[in-house]
Amino acid sequence: MTEFRKKHFTRGNFSGFITPVIALCLWEIIARIEHTVYIPPVSQIFATFFHEWFSPTFHQQAVPSLYRMANGYVFATVVGITIGTLIGAYKPVYKLLDPVLQFLRATPPTAIIPVGILLIGIGDQMKIVVIAFGAMWPIVLNAADGARLVPFERLETARVFGLTKFETLWRVILPSASPMIAAGMRTGLSISLILIVVSEMIGSTDGLGYYILQAQRTFAIPEMYGGIVLLAILGYTLNMGFLQLEQRVLGWHYGATTRPV
Amino acid sequence: MATSHSAILDVVGLQKRYADGTLAIQQITLDVREKEFASIVGPSGCGKTTLLKTICALLAPTKGHVNLHGQEVTEPPPQMILVFQDYARSLFPWLTVTGNVLFPLKRRKDLSQSEKEQLANEAIKAVALDRFPKHYPWQLSGGMQQRVAIARAIAFRPEILLLDEPFASVDALTRADLEDLTLNLRDKFGITMLLVTHDIDEAVYLSDRVFVLSAPPSTVLEAIDVPLPMPREQVTTRSLPQFLELRNHIHGLIGKKGVETAERLATDPVEAKLDLEREGEVAL
Numbered sequence: 001m002t003e004f005r006k007k008h009f010t011r012g013n014f015s016g017f018i019t020p021v022i023a024l025c026l027w028e029i030i031a032r033i034e035h036t037v038y039i040p041p042v043s044q045i046f047a048t049f050f051h052e053w054f055s056p057t058f059h060q061q062a063v064p065s066l067y068r069m070a071n072g073y074v075f076a077t078v079v080g081i082t083i084g085t086l087i088g089a090y091k092p093v094y095k096l097l098d099p100v101l102q103f104l105r106a107t108p109p110t111a112i113i114p115v116g117i118l119l120i121g122i123g124d125q126m127k128i129v130v131i132a133f134g135a136m137w138p139i140v141l142n143a144a145d146g147a148r149l150v151p152f153e154r155l156e157t158a159r160v161f162g163l164t165k166f167e168t169l170w171r172v173i174l175p176s177a178s179p180m181i182a183a184g185m186r187t188g189l190s191i192s193l194i195l196i197v198v199s200e201m202i203g204s205t206d207g208l209g210y211y212i213l214q215a216q217r218t219f220a221i222p223e224m225y226g227g228i229v230l231l232a233i234l235g236y237t238l239n240m241g242f243l244q245l246e247q248r249v250l251g252w253h254y255g256a257t258t259r260p261v
Numbered sequence: 262m263a264t265s266h267s268a269i270l271d272v273v274g275l276q277k278r279y280a281d282g283t284l285a286i287q288q289i290t291l292d293v294r295e296k297e298f299a300s301i302v303g304p305s306g307c308g309k310t311t312l313l314k315t316i317c318a319l320l321a322p323t324k325g326h327v328n329l330h331g332q333e334v335t336e337p338p339p340q341m342i343l344v345f346q347d348y349a350r351s352l353f354p355w356l357t358v359t360g361n362v363l364f365p366l367k368r369r370k371d372l373s374q375s376e377k378e379q380l381a382n383e384a385i386k387a388v389a390l391d392r393f394p395k396h397y398p399w400q401l402s403g404g405m406q407q408r409v410a411i412a413r414a415i416a417f418r419p420e421i422l423l424l425d426e427p428f429a430s431v432d433a434l435t436r437a438d439l440e441d442l443t444l445n446l447r448d449k450f451g452i453t454m455l456l457v458t459h460d461i462d463e464a465v466y467l468s469d470r471v472f473v474l475s476a477p478p479s480t481v482l483e484a485i486d487v488p489l490p491m492p493r494e495q496v497t498t499r500s501l502p503q504f505l506e507l508r509n510h511i512h513g514l515i516g517k518k519g520v521e522t523a524e525r526l527a528t529d530p531v532e533a534k535l536d537l538e539r540e541g542e543v544a545l
Contacts, residue, residue, distance in 0.1 A: 151350035156319055160343045161365035161417065162336075171364070175355045252355045256399035 040222045048222035049229050057211075062230065065196050065207040068124055072131025073192045080136040080188070081174075081181055084143025089173050094148060101141055109134030109191055110198050122203035131195045135188035142184025146177025179253045182246045189242055193235050268292035269453060270316075270341075270421060274325035277308070277315050285311040287478035288325070293421065298447055298454045300464035303474030304515055309457040310346075312479070313425050316455070317341050329421075342419040346426040348406040352398045352413075358385060359394045362413045384416035387446060404435035408442070415450060424456040428463070437495050440467055444493060461511045465504060466493060473514050482514050 200209025
């Protein structure tokens with residue numbers, strides 16, 4: 001399984017590197033010819049990036065964002081897995097709640113930020129609640145689907161061996177649902193990143209969202225782009241880290257699904 | 262040999278009608294004796310799986326009851342373990358061979374950790390998988406996976422193993438291997454076996470007694486003693502004249518009633534079903 005993935009991956013990476021390099025070169029050339037304030041050359045953006053983010057600014061702006069995000073995300077994960085698995089494991093509850101959940105999922109999570117500000121104010125708490133609320137739905141729904149779609153024979157095997165309801169939930173349903181839960185958690189992670197930026201843009205006195213918007217408003221254009229680059233790196237790193245972890249924890253799943261049996 | 266023992270499992274007038282009105286099994290009465298290898302054979306779709314699930318209380322019967330040692334069975338009893346046909350769905354893909362076999366033992370408080378491991382290792386060895394304890398199910402062939410499922414059941418030390426067409430989804434050679442393995446396990450662990458199959462030859466080859474079921478809604482057409490000598494051997498046993506007699510007799514039974522019912526169901530399903538149900542009411 002790993003060979004298959006690695007091969008796929010390195011091959012993609014090799015040609016995949018060319019495209020951004022060409023794009024960045026073109027950007028550099030055009031920016032130097034055009035000389036507009038709004039599109040600074042890439043070299044200048046990167047210079048600013050290193051100057052800004054390898055300084056106390058990182059601690060002042062990036063750390064608060066990461067702190068809020070981590071809190072909100074962990075909360076979303078714990079609550080999402082618990083609620084989702086319970087919903088999926090008990091059919092009547094699923095039937096009762098599924099339409100509501102589908103509706104809540106379809107609501108753009110950013111739309112709840114004004115509600116958050118109204119009820120909680122603009123502190124850390126508001127952002128954590130907004131992130132937890134927004135990132136929770138894909139986790140809830142995926143956990144519910146995963147728990148609902150456990151092969152019948154697996155549940156009957158649990159009954160044959162006399163497992164209690166709780167043991168079945170913990171030892172059979174939860175691991176069976178874990179690949180789908182992981183997929184939901186990954187969606188939740190990217191939603192968290194979106195929500196932290198937007199919530200900090202709307203109501204905050206620090207954080208990456210605040211920093212980017214503030215830079216734009218004060219015409220610190222290279223700083224603005226630098227902030228965006230940092231967010232992009234952050235999002236990419238988080239996603240890659242998540243995938244790595246997922247492959248380690250759910251190795252059995254990738255083995256079972258990518259290798260012909 | 263097994264005929265000298267008394268019955269440990271009694272199935273009395275068992276009927277199962279599903280919520281949608283389908284009558285899967287009409288009225289089944291049979292008994293399984295201690296350390297016996299009993300088979301239930303019948304045409305496809307005659308409710309064999311339903312019967313087995315009802316016997317071990319995964320499904321509740323609509324009429325009749327099941328007694329284990331004279332005690333009515335209402336919840337799946339630990340003395341009776343069902344092995345499913347579809348090993349790919351009954352094994353836990355996130356656990357290794359050892360993990361799967363240990364799975365049901367984990368919750369047993371009466372055993373120490375080393376006792377559990379010993380039971381698991383013994384069972385894995387008995388199904389000849391002791392070279393693959395750390396393999397995951399998906400790394401094994403179909404026959405090997407079914408052996409994991411059997412080991413998991415054996416390690417739990419049930420009195421009765423219920424086998425639901427356990428060899429139906431493997432190739433012919435593997436199938437013969439698994440058949441002989443099951444016979445060995447019966448001798449080695451003294452477990453009573455109740456096998457459900459649609460393969461008449463397999464039923465005769467393995468069993469001390471064969472219960473022949475009719476087409477649905479099912480009843481027991483006949484209980485047949487199989488006095489073939491033990492130990493059984495794939496080639497010699499299957500070429501005994503007695504073996505052929507028995508299998509032809511069962512073919513005749515299933516063929517006649519089975520074909521009749523199937524034809525009636527095909528041409529006039531409503532009337533045929535009513536007929537069968539009426540017969541059922543009379544029989545009860």
